[in-house]
Amino acid sequence: MKKGIVLLFLAVFCLQAQEPNIHTIRSSRDYYWGEATAAVAAEAQDQALADMIKKIAVTVITSFKDKTTETGGTIEEKVESILKTHSAATLKNVHFINRPEGMQIHSFAYMHKDELTKIYTARKQLAYELYKTALFHEESTLNLAQALKLLYFSRLLLQSVPEAQIIVDDVNLTVSIPEKINDICRNIRFKPILDETLDERERCVTLEVTYKNQPVSLLDFMFWDGSNQVSVQTRDGQANVTLYGSSVSFDDVDISIKYNYYECRKEIDAVYQLWNVVVHPEFNTAMKISLSPKRSIKDMFRPDPVAGVRLIQPEPFTDLEIPMPKVATAVEIFQASLNEPENVETLFQEDPFLNAKMKNFLKYNQPAVLSQLVEADVRPHWHGYEVRRIPVTNTYKTLNKQTTEYIVLDTDTSGQFMDLTTALNNHTYEQFVLGDSFIHEFMHRQTIIKFIEKYRTAYMTRDMDLIDKMFADNALIIVGRVVE
Known part of the structure; x- marks a missing residue:
């Protein structure tokens, strides 16, 4: 019995010896840390974590200069926001030391600097998984709407990693993602197969939509009808564009393939949190479709x-x-x-x-x-x-x-x-x-x-x-x- 107590005492002593104290952490260059005091421990820990993130932001700010938006706050605030998107999901190795301070709780948050690399690795892995899923939809299901959405979200996630070239499993995501978006858009073909003038105020054009000579399962695109931007969805290789009013006389229509799925940003929490913080990459997906020759409905x-x-x-x-x-x-x-x-x-x-x-x-x-x-x-x-x-x-x-x-x-x-x-x-x-x-x-x-x-x-x-x-x-x- 006495032997067991001694062993337990030694184990606790060794564990405490391994844990760095506040003074050691503050004087070391191997840790990020922050601290705060509040009435309850949970609030104190949240504030200490925020203080630690602010200090991390100062050290990595130069790496994010070209990845944050120029509006809606200072670059320091933007970098803090980016880091908070990590903390919400992946800052799992932050440690806290809580101590009473009068009638309040003082919380000291700290994390070894090596852990920050692990956090970025997790974000890169998420971007890579989205990239692989996008390739599956492009190659196997021909759901190009899903493929383009996931590729764009993946590219957006890379904006939260302070590296110029991001490589996962020998895939350079920084290069491969935009190349794939451009490749998909470049290989989509729109061919008018039916053009009906229903009356002088309404016209319906049916488009055959293919990707590398196969019918597209799902794709979204927009066109300008002279007064509004109209969204059109392609299903199973066919899209129908209805023109009203003055647009009935169009000889061609300018379209742009959709890749920025703003309305879907909440599907991935990290994407939603980053949406208003980082720079959004832009892609030229515009093209012109000739609608000639026209046929009236009586000719069908x-x-x-x-x-x-x-x-x-x-x-x-x-x-x-x-x-x-x-x-x-x-x-x-x-x-x-x-x-x-x-x-x-x-x-x-x-x-x-x-x-x-x-x-x-x-x-x-x-x-x-x-x-x-x-x-x-x-x-x-x-x-x-x-x-x-x-x-x-x-x-x-x-x-x-x-x-x-x-x-x-x-x-x-x-x-x-x-x-x-x-x-x-x-x-x-x-x-x-x-x-x-x-x-x-x-x-x-x-x-x-x-x-x-x-x-x-x-x-x-x-x-x-x-x-x-x-x-x-x-x-x-x-x-x-x-x-x-």
Whole structure:
């Protein structure tokens, strides 16, 4: 027993001997330190940490001179802000010595200078992980919107590291990130494939959007319509640009590919904290698209029997007996509701569910049917059939935004129109659902996709009741269009 007590005493003594005291730290050049006094320990520690950061900022300020903005405060304040973005997440090796001082607590914060290098390493690693994820989206999913966003965020994070050349795993991020952003933008192609003058005040141009000869899964770009900057989203290789008023007469349109995702900056806390502190790199993504020659809508080919939609029964479902005439009627009803929204009440007078859902879809998204010929696949699901990928153009005038969406229509086993959802991008669908040739496995995978698409549609139709039920604590199952 006595031997154990002696060993414990020796261990505590050795541990205390290893811990530097305040006097040693202050007189040493191996530490950063700060101190403060406050009524409670937590407040004293926060103030001591802030004091330490201020002193670190003085030592590294010259390394950040070209990386901070020139407005909104002194360079000293900007560098302190940069260091605080590290402290919020990665200053884990700061030690504190707290002692009573009268009725208050005196806190002494300190950190060995070697730890600062570890902190910068963590930030470089985060930038590198974003860079690798961006490459995955560029090469594998063709989601160029996500790739450009992550590359830009990664480049922004490098502004918080006081090194001229930042290299991780033999990759020079300082050089590779801007090169990749420029390479992506340089290899995107926009080709007008349809140009419709709907009337003297409205014109719709459909663009084929490819990257290295492959259809782009997702991409955002902006154009100037003569009075406003309009945002357009490309999905599955196609974008629709709607011109109004004086812009109807444009012979070409100037666009710029989006890479600065201001509205997404809060997705990564360090990016959000750095946003107003560091210099933002700029890239020239502008290009001009010729819109000639123009064709009027009366010149367009409109196939029968369903206006603009050719229904396909793909492999391995060619042997199934699908009631195609009834399915075609469902497509026509959907198109009629878009072309004549005032008749939705009549079209769905015996179906309150579709009546309400279609009204909300029209109200919040302002969709318009495209007139070019498209092919839509008809496949089975657990409760009937689906018609996948009918393109529409959604317009959000208050946001100056236009997007291409693809609609999925669900029918029952007789072909009766039952539901509509907005589709995920085609690359995801093909990779996840069509990756198995067995019909029973296809149905299981399709169920997962349908759940995601129903959630996405609930968001677009502002169906908060369904969203709350989907994420309720108690389990639920979506059976067709019923939540159980």
